[in-house]
Amino acid sequence: MRVCRATAGRLAAMLAAVVLIAGCGGGPSPGAWATSVCSALTPWRAEIRKLTSSTDQQMTAQTSPAQAKENLVRLFDGAARAxxxxxxxxxxxxxxxxEQGAEVSARIRAALAQMRDAYAKARDSIDSLSTSQSTAFYDGVRDAVQTLNQEYEASALDASNLNSKELTRAFTEVPECR
Incomplete structure (x- = not known):
């Protein structure tokens, strides 16, 4: 019984040491991380541009409120998923x-989560609108899009203010980020 407890104690100490060592540094280099982040953001930006263009077209298209609602809900759902x-x-x-790697990573993830939530909120707002009166429906859509734009702007991340010289330099030097 004592041997098992002693072995279990040593094993726990070894695992704790491995966790501590793994937690000290060892993450991707600033350049490798910036490459991964920009590689993640490039298709997202393209998708958002495409969805924004489609949304603009839906706002000016001669479709029924029901068709516009279906299209806009689908578009904003796509933006939230992207x-x-x-x-x-x-x-x-x-x-x-x-330097400040954990903070910068958390800020980028938080900004994307806020954008996801803003798109989901716009989707849900439009989905809840009645299509029985065209003017009221489109007024509701405009309100939802205006709120989306405000929330989107508030969540935007300024890459020039990362609090890390290493990461700022990496984002300007890595080809995937240009």
């Missing part, structure tokens, strides 16, 4: 081995 995919990919990139 934002979550980008957030997960940034999370999978890990924490960069750089």
């Amino acid at each position: 934002s979550e995919t980008a957030r997960r990919r940034v999370e999978q990139a890990g924490v960069p081995d750089a």
Whole structure:
């Protein structure tokens, strides 16, 4: 019984040491991390641009409120899913081995989560609108899009203010980030 407890104690101490060692540095280099992050954000930006263009077209198209509602709900759902995919990919990139690496990683993930939530809120707002009166429906859509734009702007991450010289330099030097 004592031998098992002693072995279990040593095993626990070894595992704790491995966890501590793994937690000290060892993350991706600033350049590798910036490459991963920009590789995650490039398709997301393209998808958001495409969805924004489609949304603009829906706002000016001669469709019924019911068709516009269906299309806008689908578009904003796609934007929310694209934002979550980008957030997960940034999370999978890990924490960069750089000054303020954990903070910068968390800020980027939080910004993407806020954008995801803003798109989901717009989707849900439009989905809850009645299509029986065209003017009221489109007024509700405009309100939802205006709120989305405000929330989107508030969640935008300024890459020039990362609190890490290493990561700021990496984002300007890595080809995937240009």
